[in-house]
Amino acid sequence: MSTPVKPVHDLPLEQPPLERDNSYISAQDSSDKSLFAPTAVAPLEFTDNPEHKPRPWWARRAQQYGDRFPRVRRVVRYIRGPQQPVYMSAPVSFLERIPPRIPVESFLRRWTQPLTNPFIVSLFAAGYIIGLAFLTRQSWFLTPADALIGCTATYWPDEGTCGLGGSACMPSSNTPFDFRCAAQCATVILSDARPVGTEEVAFVPFVVGGGDRQEGSSGTYRGDSFLCQAAIHAGLISESRGGCATANLIGEFTDFVGSVSNGIESTGFPSVFPLSLRLTKSNAYRYCADMLREAIIFNVLASVLLFLVLRPRPLVLFWSLVCLGYWHISLFADPRSIPPDLEGAFGDFLPLLFVSYAIWRVSFRYCLPFFSEIPIERAIWFLPAYWVGLSWKITFERLPVDRLLGSDIKERTGALATVIVLSIVIFACVVNQLRVMRKTGWLVWYVWRYAIAGLVVLVLAMLPGLVFRLHHYITALLLLPLTAFPTRLSLLYQGLCLGMFMDGIAKFKFDSILQSPDVVSITRPILIPQANEDVDPTRCTSWEQLTCLPHKFDNLRFFYTWVNQTLFWDGFPDTDEGWNGFSLVIDDVQQYVGDALNFSLAALEPTITHFFRIAFQKDGATGDSTKAATLFSNGTWVDAAPGPA
Template sequence: MVKTTQRLTSPLLFIVLAISYIIALAFFSRAQSFLVPADSVIGCTSTFLRANNQCGLDGQDCIPANRTQTIDFRCPAQCANVILQNPRAVGNEKVAFKPLIVGGGDSEGTYRGDSFVCAAAQQAGVISGSKGGCARLQLVSDFFDFIPITANGLTSIGFPTQFPLAYRLSSQTSLIHCADNRNAALAMNVLVTSLLFLVLRPKAIVLYWSLICIGFWHVSLFSQPFSNPPQIDEIFGRFLPALFVAYAFWRSAVRFTMPKVTMNAPIESCVLYLSGFWIGVLNNLTFDKLPLSRLTASDINKRAGGVATLVVLIVVVTACAINQVLVIRKIGWLPYYLKWYSVGGLVLLVLSLLPGLSLRLHHYIIPIILLPGTAFPTRLSAIYQGLLVGLFLNGVAAFGFDPIVQSAAALRQDSTLGSPIPAFFTNTTTWNDSTPLLNQSLSWGPLPNDPESPWSSFSLLVDDIERYSGTAMNFSLGALNATIPHFFRLAFKSDSQTGDFTNAATLWPNGTWVDPLPGASY
């Protein structure tokens, strides 16, 4: 193969093909993201209402003025993979580790207004999971009794009461150029990188920088863009510092491995490097599927299988590290690596002890730590380098250079704060089910009797919408519909934030009151 393709290794041919690739990539990216009006493009978590009281009293900060309008929209592919990372309260139930979809099971396919639009559209069958697509949304005002359904691989949750905003979905739309072409882009880029190894075979440094650029821009434009449509200025803002880190990778490790591994072995080197490289670049489809989203103490026990996954990862990484240590020891560089990795370990130890901050090893940081240990011309080093470079490119292109230490608030995502929660005075003992709902009221305990407490008022959610905010300790239930169930959650509130909400207390249409379970909700 080397002899038959020798004439194709000309540097001039490489330059011509590189220019052609850049032009083709520009047209491909335009077709992917910039032919549909930007205000019609939404993301996988796009919704009309945010959680809890983030939309203000009665949801007025989020609910459109026209609650019956139709909206055409375009969704990206693979939105079923975008899930809630923590339990989200829906009435008296909680949903976690799947897209937030409420309703859709009635004859007209009506979804609650805070459901993820794209996931709901995929469940309704109006867009494709693998190619995304365009659809039309019809808003509905004050719908009640959202029925759960399982369809197209997605399961929604029910909500048996009223919500101020809902929507129905239709495949009829005026938008065109709707298909998400990320799979075609992946096929093209895998083919191009394979041709680089097998046919064009440029010098190792040129091959390396080609992989860096192709991987970074594939993530930024196709597989995991930071925004929809991609913001080119933001991408370049990440690209330049990523190149500096990539240069450090070349100087510290890759230049000792890639030239020798690729010499006279194009097929083998292609398999060794690209297998790991594309697994890393497509981290959102590979490692993100594991039930361990972050290497933090709070996340390890969050999902079933998290501890087992961590143990397996530790065993695999330890086995790989032992193999590399044996290689390093054999060539006499072990003291040098022990010295510098010890220094690095001490730096991480100091960072982990900073008050008020937690050490956060983002997946772009792990390659920075491990790649110097692969600076040896072995097959395993080539696999490790491909994987680690791919992980780095995915991390910085999709999420940027997030800090290595973060506050608890930054790590919280959509989970509870751990703040105090108020107590309902209304309970199964004090509730009188013989009194008409028109004459009933809900009451709760006072604010904390602590001069240093930040809490100055209350926020009451009725059926997952804030219906009261203030300092009173009661709320009249006379305006509620007595023929449907109602769910109540209460939280302390300050001038700058809202504390954790209680779990839901439930009032059923037959007059039965059910106390909230212990603990907090989000």
């Protein structure tokens, strides 16, 4: 009786990537080049051995259908690929394969071999940590913490937070405020619309006024402008280096002039606002420049040295990239707060390491070690993509679909075209990886697992009351298993995805894939330290109005009578939603809260234009308001446009 012929390496018929043999991980240090050879597999020959188990019913049924439809069988066999998984060989250097075959890779390996000693790598790591500490200290901790403000810092978050007449946001004194801004504040935009008179300002920097610039000082800005963006608009600080400035409060001001300056377009407002400010250059602090540029140079050089000169083992190299990327984002590129939140960064670092180990297991260990013999190509394919992913704030956040929300795609200019282009690029990359999977026999193994994941995502997206948010760190986690093949494009994809993952966790922590609508806004105004702190945090603020109360505008109308200078509006709609009050906003400042149906305008200045918005209230919580109606100085009344503000 003949015995079955076993495969050469005795591999199982179905071996998932998580259980692959790890013996080739240390191929960098092995002289046995046969480790990189594709696995030779002899066909299995089954006999009439009584111990041989019969095929399952579904296999027999598939055989029957295959006999009836031979063309379908051929298509299925083509898609399935080889029954035995085929392991790809290590890539050969382009420079040494294409004439004139310059041996640059072997030359680099030979001359830098003494520097790959683990002791030297350890000294480099210690020196890097010390240098990073000094760079962080000079960047953030030589300036008083109360002078460091974020890109969205403002005296006046919005009318709902500031109370009647803005009393909760009026500073207690007019003392000048010296502040320091970080770099790249001009790229921060309003993710949700904010009304300024009759305009709806969205997806742009929020600066109101500043066009009346005078010699020796900036123009006059409305008190709710973002301070750092106003300072950039005034030319007092740099977008690339940040800087210091002084805010001088001047109280009530009328007619804020809009203009375009230093890449920022400010919005005009032809009415009165109770808080305004002018900006001047500050000499109060010595260290005003943001160290982001120096940090990028420092970390890029460190990553290049790791890839080309020190060349540690692949696993050590992977952990070095994880740590370098995470702390670069947390301390310099895009920290969660200003100054950086070290407590939060260290709190998320340990969970990040556990997830990174899973990334190594399912993806990196099947690709990165194969490029150990060609360090130059490994650096060329991996590092640029890695730094593009780490620089998410500079690269992808400037695209008009940075939040991947349907509302953004509809409202933002160029969003649909961007989605189409990105979809084509991603589709081409996925098709290429599917081709590699089919060629190596892993396509079916991946397809049914990702099909299950797709069904889970579909169910989550249909849950009511929540917004499905595919964060870029989740996108990276979903794509990384598809790159577990030793190809150059897989190495490029791994660099991009690892950078995206590091940026997402360092900036937003492990944010949920399902979020309430009030959390989706990413540009919430931050009250600066000089403002009054008696603000009720439980109020239904402008960025939370998506879920505060139902929106009803059909039955809420208001009109003006010139005879007695009184504004009237309709009563509550005939519903069971429990409305019990109104909130009246005049010139973007809340001026009345109550259940009356009229409001006297006798105290308003009759020679300027005024804007009016009104909203329902329920137990003090304010819903969305109407759009603004306008009362011109000549007595002309223009009704509000339909829909919410």
